[in-house]
Amino acid sequence: MQLYITSLNSGSNGNCYYVGNHREAILVDAGISCRETEKRMKRLGLSLARVKAIFISHEHSDHIRGIAVLAKKYNLPVYITLATLQNARLDLGDVQVIPFSADEPVQVGGLTVTAFVKRHDAADPHSFVVGYKGINVGVFTDIGAPCDNLIHHFQQCHAAFLEANYDEDLLERGRYPYYLKNRIRGGRGHLSNRQALALFAGYKPAFMSHLLLAHLSKDNNCPNLVRELFTAHADGTEITVASRFEETPVFRITGSFSRQAATTVGQGQISLDFGEVALH
Template sequence: MQLAITSLNSGSNGNCYYIGNEKEAVLVDAGISCRETEKRMKRLGLSMNKVKAIFISHEHTDHVRGLAVLARKYQLPVYITPGTEQRTRFDLGGLVLRPFLAYDPVQVGKLSVTAFPKYHDASDPHSFVVEYKGIKVGVFTDIGVVCEHLKYHFAECHAAFLEANYDEDLLEQGRYPYYLKNRIRGGRGHLANKQALELFMAYKPSFMSHVLLSHLSKDNNDPDLVKALFEANAGDTEVIVASRFEETPVFKIIYSAGTPARKLAPDFGQVQLGLFDELV
């Protein structure tokens, strides 16, 4: 038993992540065009016929740009919260929209998808964990701060797409206006390399085989820098930087038993989220 995972694209220009078993798969977000999604999956030897649903993390354009065309063409149900649906700028008319609730698992064939809330400047943003026969893969991007929800789920994952959006020095010295720098690093924006690394070092379980560093900023990060940073602390975990220009290879995630790192009882109280415009 195994899960196949790939990042079809990761960055402010579009996000789309594939997770599937032998018979069915889901996409988390659809931020690149239908044509590009098809093209990249074909290059990887993946079939759109295996995709049974799309899960939307939040309404920002880089996560929903290709949703309407892709879902209509393949008649795919779209799992999206009412708050996210209302704030989406694209016409979702005619799509099969299904609401989901945090911590209420959704069955897609033999895949189980569980959402949990996160801090981001969107109406109702969520992260996801996809499970199949004990294998867990997390999609943890667009996160302003590491909360108890994230720590808890990261410690259970065999693989994870983990945001490492910016290097603090590059952001501070970069061309962005001051207000935008503050939005990115202000607790409802994105995770810095240092924040992501601290989570990785403290809560990575011994059985985590792959971490895909995701949603890197084009201007405020350096793929070589962040990869070296994580590899120095990765042990047996393979570190991959997800590209904003192309798909990653397909990685096979295999079940391995073990004790999660620093297992904790999380505070699952309501995460208060603000309503803001989209981050650049």
């Protein structure tokens, strides 16, 4: 009983997250091109044949720009709320479009995907928790502020992609115009390092083995700063900063935490029961 996760890309230039077991997988968002998705999954030894659906968090271009080509080429259903679909203006043609609702689990093979409402400046934004036989992985990005929903779901996760978008001092001193700074930090934009760390330090379950810090700002954050900040509070949880330029390794998430369980799926290549997974 285990899940495999990777960030294929994370940032304002595109977001795409993979969660799957040994038989099937889903993508949360498809904000990079179909070609880049294929290349990055191939480098990791992951097969697109195992991807059974794409779930869309909201309509901003860095989360949807690759959907149409990817879904059409691989005949993938797209799970998206009606409000998000109306605002996305996607040409999905013959793609199977399936609306979802908050707090109503969706079954994709052995995976259970549950959406919940988040605070972001989009029409109908949602975060997701993907479950498989008692293992939960959260995808929590593009969040203006933590809420009770986020705290509740974060506490159930064995691993999570968590936004740490900006350092407050870097944003304040940076080149962004005042209106954009306020949009980012105004409660419906993005999570700061401080907000994300407060969530992690205050509500991390003892069994959380991996945290992937996601959607870092290119201009208002620093990967080394974020890594050091969270590592100081990790208490055995493996901390990874998801890149805006390349995929992360594939991580194996098991149902119980131990320092032995909190591991990357090897270095180089390792044989799993669903194939060869290549890692950085």
